[in-house]
Every structure is written in structure tokens, then in C-alpha cells.
Amino acid sequence: MPVALDPPSSLLTVAGVRIAVTEAHIRYAGRRDLTLLALAPGTQVAGVFTRNRFRAAPVLVAEAHLAAGQGIRALVINTGNANAGTGAQGQHTAENSCRVVADALGCQPQQVLPFSTGVIGEPIDLAGKIAAALPACVANLAEDRWLEAASAILTTDTVAKGASRQLEIDGKRVTVTGIAKGSGMIRPDMATMLAYIATDAAVAPEALRPILEQAVNRSFNRITVDGDMSTNDACMLIATGQAGNALLALADAAVLVEAITAVAMELAQAIVRDGEGASKFIPIRVSGGRSEAECLQVAYRMAHSPLIKTAFFASDPNWGRLLAAIGSAGIEDLDVERVQIHLGDLCIVQDGARALGYTEEAGQAVMAQAEIPIHVALGRGTAEEQIWTCDLSYDYVRINADYRS
Numbered sequence: 001m002p003v004a005l006d007p008p009s010s011l012l013t014v015a016g017v018r019i020a021v022t023e024a025h026i027r028y029a030g031r032r033d034l035t036l037l038a039l040a041p042g043t044q045v046a047g048v049f050t051r052n053r054f055r056a057a058p059v060l061v062a063e064a065h066l067a068a069g070q071g072i073r074a075l076v077i078n079t080g081n082a083n084a085g086t087g088a089q090g091q092h093t094a095e096n097s098c099r100v101v102a103d104a105l106g107c108q109p110q111q112v113l114p115f116s117t118g119v120i121g122e123p124i125d126l127a128g129k130i131a132a133a134l135p136a137c138v139a140n141l142a143e144d145r146w147l148e149a150a151s152a153i154l155t156t157d158t159v160a161k162g163a164s165r166q167l168e169i170d171g172k173r174v175t176v177t178g179i180a181k182g183s184g185m186i187r188p189d190m191a192t193m194l195a196y197i198a199t200d201a202a203v204a205p206e207a208l209r210p211i212l213e214q215a216v217n218r219s220f221n222r223i224t225v226d227g228d229m230s231t232n233d234a235c236m237l238i239a240t241g242q243a244g245n246a247l248l249a250l251a252d253a254a255v256l257v258e259a260i261t262a263v264a265m266e267l268a269q270a271i272v273r274d275g276e277g278a279s280k281f282i283p284i285r286v287s288g289g290r291s292e293a294e295c296l297q298v299a300y301r302m303a304h305s306p307l308i309k310t311a312f313f314a315s316d317p318n319w320g321r322l323l324a325a326i327g328s329a330g331i332e333d334l335d336v337e338r339v340q341i342h343l344g345d346l347c348i349v350q351d352g353a354r355a356l357g358y359t360e361e362a363g364q365a366v367m368a369q370a371e372i373p374i375h376v377a378l379g380r381g382t383a384e385e386q387i388w389t390c391d392l393s394y395d396y397v398r399i400n401a402d403y404r405s
Helices: 057-068 087-105 126-139 146-152 205-217 254-273 292-303 306-313 320-327 360-367 394-401
Strands: 017-022 034-039 044-049 074-081 112-119 161-169 172-181 194-199 234-239 281-289 340-343 346-350 374-377 383-390
Touching: 017 126, 017 146, 034 126, 034 146, 044 057, 044 205, 057 087, 057 112, 074 087, 074 126, 074 146, 074 194, 087 112, 087 126, 146 161, 146 172, 161 254, 172 254, 194 254, 205 234, 205 254, 254 281, 254 383, 281 292, 292 306, 292 320, 292 374, 292 383, 306 320, 320 340, 320 346, 320 374, 340 360, 346 360
Parallel strands: 074 112, 194 234, 281 374
Antiparallel strands: 017 034, 034 074, 044 234, 161 172, 172 194, 281 383, 340 346, 340 374
């Protein structure tokens, strides 16, 4: 079960975005595995994608279609098959998938973005399955289907993930709604998941990607479950412009950036709370570094240590594992006698050694909690960063051992 995470009970509609989901029988029977987003004319779309060198065919096609600059009118998302590691055939499949969606909606293939998630390396007639399922999708397009889409894009996730915010810009009510999937193969180098965030705000085209990058760097690029980067990651920002506000340049968009970032952060943390087999949610804050990069270097070294992650699963306050990870993070001139570590409010390490007054019982009490904040103070500068991770359990092994079964 996810850590203190319930599926959203409702999500706000975004004018100009219509959604439908259906069964395309891509891998499993009786599962809604195809999602279609139809966008109003004039909608602006920006995206960031995985930096994995084995980027999946839909990622390559989506990047090319965005670069073509013809305006995006639809997104098509399938689960069950990643269409990754499929070579030229996979590229052809992704392009054909866009073609059948374009034919159904009356737009150009380059105005369609494809997204796939699921098993890597298995060829599939994806376009054929999408074509067969599209009539049901197109007939059911509606603005109030965000919750259905949040469920239809899941793979090993146990709950749907979605968030909404509303704000006022130029006296107009503006909505931001987002959904995401991700549970395993989570290590950010952009964002390791599929995420779709939409707003009805009017945003200048040149401002949309910088807004998305700001939000991603404070949210999806600060999470990790297992340190593995997917081939299919994508995070999209959609702005329909139907709220009626004056067109926002980047310099004028601070309030919108804050709302989009808040949605992205809620989704990102939901991914970690629903990490495969997770039983603990672990925020890691590193302060007192000489740079943000240095702080992140230490934080990720801790977050990716199997010894630390399994100790947290066992509720074992084995703080020596924390010391070992910090010391091996590659900070060559680290003065260990200045390092302090807190678990929650409990100081466990002070001046590089066990804190005076610390007891195993006190450490055990903190480790038994479902949420265990770690704070490492390096004592060498003013920079600070935070990431979010989870523990490593028996269920993580079971889920991934059975993934293709």
C-alpha cells in the first residue's frame, strides 16, 4: 500500500482539454489501457523527456512533432507496451499511431504526440490496436475525464495520481490540473514517469518550456525510488489559453509557475509514496553545502544506498550506514567532524560522531514511523537541497521479479 496516499476524489476540468479512455487490449484483457487527449485549436504544448540514450520510439516522435511547430491537437497514451528497444519498426509504429489518431480527429499526424509505457523490447502492432479502439475514444471525449485518465495510464502503480489548483490572473480564474504515473524505474534526469499538466491560462509560446523546466527541476527532478532511469519518460505542459487572461510572458508568470510547481510537487511526491513496495516515505534534506550540486550529490548517494533503504524498511536505526554513504559521496575535502544528522527532530550524529544523549530506543521510535525526514548538515557552506525517496522492501523484489509474468 502507498505511504499516506489516497487517490484523488476529484480533479478540476481544464477548458480546451477533452479526454477519453478505452480498452485497446494492448497487453491485458479487461483493462482500460488507451487514453486520448484532444486539445482545442491554439493550444500551446511544451515537453521534457528522458535523457536515457535508449530513448523509446514515441519519445523520438514526440520530440520531432513538437519541433515541427505545427501546433499540437492531440496526445495518445498507451500502457502495456513501451515500444522501446524496437528499432526502426518501433519508430514506424509510433508514427502510424499518430497517423490513425490524426485521421480520426481531422488534424495532421505531426499535430499528435504519442506516449507509451510498459514492457520494453516487445514489438507490437500498436497502431492497429489504437485504430480499432479509437471510435469508442473519440465518441466519449469530454472535459471531466481526468480521473479516468489518471487510472488508465498506470502500470505497477497501486493508486491514481492527480492534483489541481486554481488561482486568479488578471481577474480571471485559472485552473491547473495534472496527472502522473510512476512507481518503479524512478531516477530523475528530467523526470522518470509520464506526467501531463494542463492549464487554461494564456501563455506566450516561448515562456511555456522555461515554466515547465522550473517546475520539473523542483519536483520530478528531486525524486528517486530505485535509481533506474526509464526509456520513456515524458512530462508535458499544456496551455489552452481559454481562461481569458492577458498573454503571460515568463517575467509575468510567477504566480502561474508557483501553481504549476505545486501540482508537479504533489504528483512527484505521490510517485515516491507509491514506489514499488514502499512502506516508508523519506525526505532527505542536505544543508551547509558549498553548492546545490554538492548537496544533491550527498542526498542521492544516501537515497540510492541499498543498505540505507533496507534499514529503513526494517525500522533499524543503523546510523552507521548513513555515515558511510555521506563519506562515500565524493566530497573529497569533507570535514567529517562538522557533519550533523537528524532523523526527524532527533539528533543522531553531532560533530561527526554519535550525538550525546542519543539512545537506540529513541532512534527506533523515529524509524518506526511511516514518514522519516533525514537532515544532513555538512557545515561547509550555505547551499541546501531536498529530495524525496522511499525504502526498499521484499515487495519491490517480488513486483519486479513478476513484472513480465
